[in-house]
Amino acid sequence: MIRFEQVSCEYEKGKKALDALNFEITEGESVGLIGANGAGKSTLMKALLGLLPHTGKITVDGLMVSGTNLKEIRKKTGLVLQNSDNQMFMPTVYEDMMFGLLNYGMSREEADKRVDEVLGQLGIKELKNQYNHKMSGGEKRMAAIAVVLAMNPETILMDEPTSALDPCNRRIVIRTICSLTQTRLIASHDLDLILDTCSRVILLSGGKIAADGPAQEILRDRELLEANRMELPLCLSGGYGTAHMNGLRGHSQFEDGTAGAGSEVSPISP
Amino acid sequence: MDKTDHAAYGFREMDELAARQSPVHSLHPLAKLITTFVYIFVTVSFHRYDLSGLIVMVLYPALMFTVSGIPVSTCFYKLRFVLPLVLAVGLFNPFFDREPLLTIGSLGISGGMISMTTLMLKGIFCLTASFLLAATTPMDSVCAALRKIRVPGMIVTLLLLTYRYISVMLEELSVMTTAYKLRAPGQKGIRYNAWGSFLGQLLLRTMDRGQELFESMQLRGFQGEFWYADVKKARMTDYLFTVVTVTLFVLCRRFSIAVLTGSLVTGGAV
Numbered sequence: 050m051i052r053f054e055q056v057s058c059e060y061e062k063g064k065k066a067l068d069a070l071n072f073e074i075t076e077g078e079s080v081g082l083i084g085a086n087g088a089g090k091s092t093l094m095k096a097l098l099g100l101l102p103h104t105g106k107i108t109v110d111g112l113m114v115s116g117t118n119l120k121e122i123r124k125k126t127g128l129v130l131q132n133s134d135n136q137m138f139m140p141t142v143y144e145d146m147m148f149g150l151l152n153y154g155m156s157r158e159e160a161d162k163r164v165d166e167v168l169g170q171l172g173i174k175e176l177k178n179q180y181n182h183k184m185s186g187g188e189k190r191m192a193a194i195a196v197v198l199a200m201n202p203e204t205i206l207m208d209e210p211t212s213a214l215d216p217c218n219r220r221i222v223i224r225t226i227c228s229l230t231q232t233r234l235i236a237s238h239d240l241d242l243i244l245d246t247c248s249r250v251i252l253l254s255g256g257k258i259a260a261d262g263p264a265q266e267i268l269r270d271r272e273l274l275e276a277n278r279m280e281l282p283l284c285l286s287g288g289y290g291t292a293h294m295n296g297l298r299g300h301s302q303f304e305d306g307t308a309g310a311g312s313e314v315s316p317i318s319p
Numbered sequence: 320m321d322k323t324d325h326a327a328y329g330f331r332e333m334d335e336l337a338a339r340q341s342p343v344h345s346l347h348p349l350a351k352l353i354t355t356f357v358y359i360f361v362t363v364s365f366h367r368y369d370l371s372g373l374i375v376m377v378l379y380p381a382l383m384f385t386v387s388g389i390p391v392s393t394c395f396y397k398l399r400f401v402l403p404l405v406l407a408v409g410l411f412n413p414f415f416d417r418e419p420l421l422t423i424g425s426l427g428i429s430g431g432m433i434s435m436t437t438l439m440l441k442g443i444f445c446l447t448a449s450f451l452l453a454a455t456t457p458m459d460s461v462c463a464a465l466r467k468i469r470v471p472g473m474i475v476t477l478l479l480l481t482y483r484y485i486s487v488m489l490e491e492l493s494v495m496t497t498a499y500k501l502r503a504p505g506q507k508g509i510r511y512n513a514w515g516s517f518l519g520q521l522l523l524r525t526m527d528r529g530q531e532l533f534e535s536m537q538l539r540g541f542q543g544e545f546w547y548a549d550v551k552k553a554r555m556t557d558y559l560f561t562v563v564t565v566t567l568f569v570l571c572r573r574f575s576i577a578v579l580t581g582s583l584v585t586g587g588a589v
Contacts, residue, residue, distance in 0.1 A: 140457070
């Protein structure tokens, strides 16, 4: 469980990037973190992993995010960065996946096995020995997810997981996210993605929580979204979101029939 | 492809060259590392007028190129930016050292000309030997070998990170150069008055990316020391290779092979 108590964070003195945040994320929950640019989404994730100094109290499974607990917290919590190029620093996908596993004390044999297992789960075995600089954007994103999943984290944080992806790769990533059973916190401007993958949404504005509640409620609230420089998801505003594409009015569903986390959504007339 | 793009891509290609299979590639990294160090040491130790002795040192890179299957052209192509600097080192010697040391027919050759040639050859030989090491041994293995000979972890990590970050810098440089060119049509290169801000921006951008890469490493348990490639145990071939090559280098340094061969051919008249 993740708990934020009066958490504040600032890059410059007097300019708060996060302002007295209070919320909880329970085990297995899939939470969407939305908000305009500069609302504090990435900052929140970095603070959660102890990459930014903060005031207040952040706990992950009862462990406070601070010096001595960081190793344990980072082992439990994986972050998929917005820019996959910054996530993958070893020459090949295999080496990148091994990096974290070996750092956390796994033997080479075990780590090898784990790498194969995760690549198999994600259906990207062919990427194992692929050079990072030779992969497409979609492949890199999948590899970045694999790198994080290999660590077997209890919580997965994703920062804009579908940015710069083509529709097909976007769909693959959404499907992958939905298949995960871990606690998920997904920061994105892609509200259709949030609708497909999250049951709860936290809306940030100027470092504060503007709304926190079920995805179907918040993502249907045009006034609330527009007041926070956002727009209704395409599938709810009569655009061409997932629900419409699948011809399943009121359901966010994949081609194979599996439903997204934010299913049972009725489109709103524009 | 843009020049800087090409450079970034080419730099990463070194990892691919190192992953090839050949008798040279399969040698133990430590064997290659020691041999390269000794080769460089012996090469630079030749006297500035000892051209005949130095010339024999070409045999090592020539043999390694042949056995490893790495084309000589690839080496010189990749070193094309460094080679002119090496060649420029002894450029002024002929002007300072004009005393004739030998005559070919009626043509007197000054000591400066010989020392310039010697310096150039030394530079070329050392660079090709270093290139061969990098092109036949993955950087991780080189670092693992360095750790095996007790080079401090901090220095090895710095070496590896520098190696990795060069490609990051080249990528950023490529993006910036493209952006510049698009707004400066018909202009060759970057105008000198933009160099200051260009380099400043490059520094800031690479620092940002470096920071994110480092955070990504931290999140996967990095604590200052890499888990280097799994270097296998040295075989008899590795010991043999090291002993034979090092002995040959020392013999080449001790005796002028070219002169000895010459005296054999001419019956001692040289």
